[in-house]
Amino acid sequence: MIKTIAKPAEKKITGCGECRSTCQSACKTSCTVGNQSCERVTREQDLEKQK
């Protein structure tokens, strides 16, 4: 038995650079990109919700 828990959504935009600098998030010593979300997608989803 094997079941998929999570898989990446297709990304239409890559490398736009609008996400936060990794080191600014919380720890300043061992921050990782994997803890971040795509801020552009998050922002666009927020705008959708507000409509």
Next chain:
Amino acid sequence: MIHVFSYRDKRYVYDTGSGALHECDARTADYLAGKPTELTEEELAELGALKKAGLLDAPETTARPQKSRFVKALCLHICHDCNLRCKYCFADEGAYHSAREMMSAETARAAIDFLLENSGDRKVLETDFFGGEPLMNLSVVKETVYYAKAEAKKRGKRFLFTTTTNGLLLDDDAIEFLNEEMENVVLSLDGRPEIHDAVRKTVNGKGSFDAVIGKIKKFVQLRGDKHYYVRGTFTARNLDFSKDVLFLADEGFRSLSVEPVVTDIEDLKLTEAHLPQIEREYETLCDEYVRREREGNGFNFFHFNVDLEGGPCLQKRVSACGAGNEYFSVVPNGDLYPCHQFAGDAAWRMGSVFEGITRTDIREKFANSCLFTREKCGDCFAKFICSGGCSANNYHFNGDIEKPYEMTCAMMKKRVECAMHVLAERKSREK
């Protein structure tokens, strides 16, 4: 590449090429891990379908990131002085191995101008007010924020501000300002009072817990929905750090980060001998984290977040943190360094906000650095999540920004596995 791992009685398979996470039974896990196991035709067909869908054994990207030449973030060392004397402070208790000094408003404005002028088409810029203790120079922080906002508006850009503080100077005025202007605030608190007080001492040598806890609580209470992290450090003295994380959660803080110390101090430093205990401690914390979340009493632990569905794009995942190229630290006299952990080391001075970047060779070194220039990362399952680790840690422990520090790697891998388990548990509750 696939990574098969266990968490308690669960078996997971993470496919690095696709970024997909699967849960499976023990026989399938053994088979995928290369152990002699016979699967049924039906089980083999399941695996075949996943491979066909590109979710198992998928090829990994080898595309080098595009080199950005735009600056998007600055860490402003607004004050090289501190009102605490924490034993483990990498910043030499605020002074960065130099004179205790404040950044002037003129230098801070020049830093903002440097950022704006070098930011190209970047619309969202970041500035982190860091120290020492930045609230010791709050008037300059305020002046800088108002100046940056006004200048950014003229150019169709905007700033996200962060402040890192020990909380000692959080009065009503500071709280109101930070809650109004800061996108994120990082508040230093190590956990249980005796753990905090053993290391985080006032100038007079007393523990600082009682002096800050009320102020930090008040700040968080008034913070509303805005981002913050209560951020602690664990050392060799509190390898049972899950108790500190849970203590902070029980104090009502909902956004937490407790980090391994970076120090050479003998009785505080973490060594490989501590790793088994640290790994067990992350699992202990993870068990309780999942239990609380299940009961509706969850909190956010920074390192147990992994967004496998909407996380950063591949470009971001392979291009590391941006230090020394897109992100710089500015010390009080305006000198530029690759990041706060290089500040004060003359060999890494890259120029200043007044003269610009003069050491283009250092910038080139950082701009060329990415996941694929860190050879040791090649066979690591966590590489597209950690992006090759912290350049400063690599340099300070291994003498080369490209050589990952093994202790950090081991802790990272354990935290990523815990984060994946947290995600799987969350998904199972959504059904």
